[in-house]
Amino acid sequence: MHAAAPTPSHCFPADYAQGRARFLAAAAAAGAQLSHHELPGHRGRQGEVLALEAALLPARPEADGRAPLLIVSRGVHGVEGLCGSGCQQHLLLDHELLALARSRGVDLLFLHAVNPYGFSHLRRGNEDNIDLNRNCIDFTAGAPAANPGYAELHGWLVPPTWPPDDAVQQQLNQAQQRLGVAAYRRAVTAGQNSHPDGLFYSGQAPSWSNRTVRERLRTHGAQRRHMAWVDLHTGLGPRGHGEKIHAGRTTQADLLRGRRLWGADVVAAWEGQSASEQVRGPVVGCVYDECPQAEVAAIALEFGTVPYDQFLDALRADQWLHQHPEAPAALAEAIRQGMRDAFYVDADDWRGMVAAQARVAVLQACLGLGS
Ligand SMILES: [Zn+2]
Secondary structure, rough: OOOOOOHHOOHHHHHHOOOOOOHHHHHHHOOOEEEEEEEEEEEHHHHHHHHEEEEEOOOOOOOOOOOOOOEEEEEOOOHHHHHHHHHHHHHOOHHHHHHHHHHOEEEEEEEEEHHHHHHHHHOOOOOEEEEEEHOOOOOHHHOOOOOHHHHHHHHHOOOOOOOHHHHHHHHHHHHHHHHOOHHHHHHHOOOOOOOOOOOEEEOOOOOOHHHHHHHHHHHHHHHEEEEEEEEEEEEEEEEEEEEEEEOOOHHHHHHHHHHHHHHOEEEOHHOOOOOOOOOOOOHHHHHHOOOOOOOEEEEEEEEEEOHHHHHHHHHHHHHHHOOOOOOOOOHHHHHHHHHHHHOOOOOOHHHHHHHHHHHHHHHHHHHHHOO
C-alpha cells in the first residue's frame, strides 16, 4: 500500500516560491529528469529567482525519445499558476496515475511556471506585459494583424484613474451594447499589438518564455510521432467547471483528434462554443513549428472562477496599477488581492474540483495515447 493519497488542499501553494519548491521536490522524488531555465534580469516579489522548470518522467529507463509524450503545462498566464501548480503537485504525488502512464508507455513532461514573472507578481502578462498566449505567432511574417476594436476601447478599459469614474464606465457599457457581448469580448481579449501598456498585448517579438518552451519542445519532442498537451488555465466559465478548449490548429482533423482523447465535450472557440475567444498565437501552437512530424492533440483546460465582469475588472485594475506604481499601498494591495481572487478560488471544494478534472484529463490522455 502507498501512503495516503494527497488531498488537493495540501497541494496548492500560497505563492510562486512555494509552488516552485514543492514542484522541484515532488519531481525529484518521482525520479524526473529536471531542467531549469532562469529568467534573466528579473526577480520575484520576494526577491526570489524566477525560472521555468521542466520535469520529464520517461515511461522506460532506456527512453529513446520516441514514446508518446503527454505535456502538462501551467502558468502561461502567470497568476493562473496558483491553480496549475497545485494541480501539477497533485499529479506528481499520484503514484497510481504515474504508474498507469508508465504501464501504457507514455512519457510525461511537466512544464512549471511558463511565465514565472507573472506568477510571482500575480499578473497575467509576463515581464514585458505580454500575454504569452498571443505571442507565439510568426513575427517574421510581418506585423501581427491589427485589432482596431481594442484600440477604440483601450482608453476606457485602462482609464487614467482607478476605480474608473462614471463617465468611463458608461462609455464602456455603451460600447458593449453597440457591439454586442460577443464582438465586445472578442475586441477586448482576442489580442492586440498596438498598446504595449494595454490588455492582451501580443508583443513585438518572441518572448523569453516562447523561446524557452520551443527549446524544450525540440529537446523532448523532435522524434515523437504522438503527442498530447494539457495546458492549465483559470478565469473563464462557471466556478469550478473545467472547460476543455481545443488548443490545436483550427481544423476539423485536429479538433477530432482532441475529441478522440478527451471526449465530445472538447469545444472549439472558433465555433462559438467556448467561454474563451479564438486567440492567435497560443503557446501550445509552438508544437506545430518545433515538432512538425508529430500528431498532436491539445486542450487548454480552463477552470471557472468568478463572473466575467469581475475577471475583466481585475485585469483592468491590475493594468492601471502597473502604470501607477505610486498608487496608495492599500489600493495596490486590494488590486493584487482582486487578481488573486479572479484567478484562484481559495476554497477546498474548488480545489477538489479542479484537481480531479486535471487528473481525469491526464488519465484520458494516457489511455488514448498509450498502448
Ligand atoms: Zn489563461
